[in-house]
Amino acid sequence: MHSALTDLAADIAIDPRQAIGIPLALVGAVFLSLGAQFQHRGVTKVEAHTAQVSGGLTVRQVTLLLARPSWVFGTVMLGLAIVLQLSSLNFAPLIVVQPLGAIALVMTTVINARISKVSPTRASLIAIGMCVGGVGLFVTVAAFTAVDKPVTHANLTTILVMLGIVLVAFAVAFFFLRRQFKAIFYILGAGVLYGFVATLAKVIINRVQHANFDWLTLACVLGLLLAAGFGAYFVQNAYASGPPDLVIAGLTVVDPLVAVCIGVVVLGEASQAPIWAGVVFVVAGVVAIWGVFVLARYHPQSEH
Incomplete structure (x- = not known):
């Protein structure tokens, strides 16, 4: 018995x-x-005062958002959220702190229900439970098995190449298919891009702390800005075509799972995790992502 406990302690970092x-x-x-x-x-107010067109927000609509106090205030709040997230990445592994954003889904659901006076359906509550439960299970296991790993030049090059492929793929899809897009596409797109933003932000923080300024660091900054810019545009389009809690559900599930996949596959942050932890990661991730699709289908304010 003592030997088994010793082995378990050795597996937990x-x-x-x-x-x-x-x-x-x-x-x-x-x-x-x-x-x-x-x-x-802010987005819904701008849409109410302008012609609604398919294919994403226009330049004029995006400009008008800057004149909406609610949208500007929301942007400031999101800025604070980003600062706190980046600060948390300085203390804990990526695969621990990223999934914790799922708590925002519960808050947004409650706030949106009170503001819109549209109560969540039983199916949508089950979907939210899947999202939060899946991510919660993931982060619980990750908190005991995740470790920080140094990012090598090869790791960083791999991440940047992956981001380049993703950006090109989304740009091509948006150019040719944007008139067929619904909220779920913008949500998934923003979640994937923000997953790269979180990863690159952690890398940049580490390199700045070690005074490591080279062309790879500059490439990381450029990649972060491009991913954040496209991701922000996708989020605004998601708000225009779906309720806020659906958007947050996608972001707080897809974003961390993408960052986690990068952390596990490229950075090796789960290299000390036992096999059972890997199984839990996969099951929890599938449950959480499926919850997003269920919520998109059964949310009382969703467009089908």
Whole structure:
């Protein structure tokens, strides 16, 4: 028995610094929820005063958003959420702090129900439970098995190449198919891009701390800005075609899972995790992602 407990302790890597990173990520989730609600309000008001067209928000509509106090305030809140998230990445592994944003989904659901006076259906509540439960299970296991790993030049090059492929793929799809897009595409697209943003942000923070300024660092900054810019545009289009809690559901599930996949496959942050943890990661991820699709289908405010 003693031997079994010793082996289990050896498999678990607990870093006291995570005690700082996790609360920062949770507070960031609160700002994410509030920011989403205010931005959604701003987008819907702009659409109400302009001709609604398919194929994404126009340049004029995007410009008008800057004149909406609710949208600007929401953007400030999201900015604070990003600052807190980046701060949390300085204390805990990527695959620990990223999934904690799922708490924002619960908050956004409650706030949106009170504002819109549209109560969530039983099916949508089950979907939300799948999202939060899947991500919650994931982060619980990750908190005990994840470790920080140094990012090599080869790792970084791989991440940047992957991002380049993703950006080109989304740009081509948007150019040719945007008139057929629904909220779910924009949500998935933004989630994937923000997953890269979180990863690159952690890399840049580390390289700046070590005064490592080279062409790869500049490439990371450029990649982060491109991913954040396209991701932000996709989010605004998602708000224009779907309720805020659906948008947050996608972002708080897809975003961390993409970042986690990068952390596991490229950075090796789960290299010390036992086999059972890998199985839990896969099952929890499938449950969470399926919850997003169920919510998109059964949300009382969703467009089908």
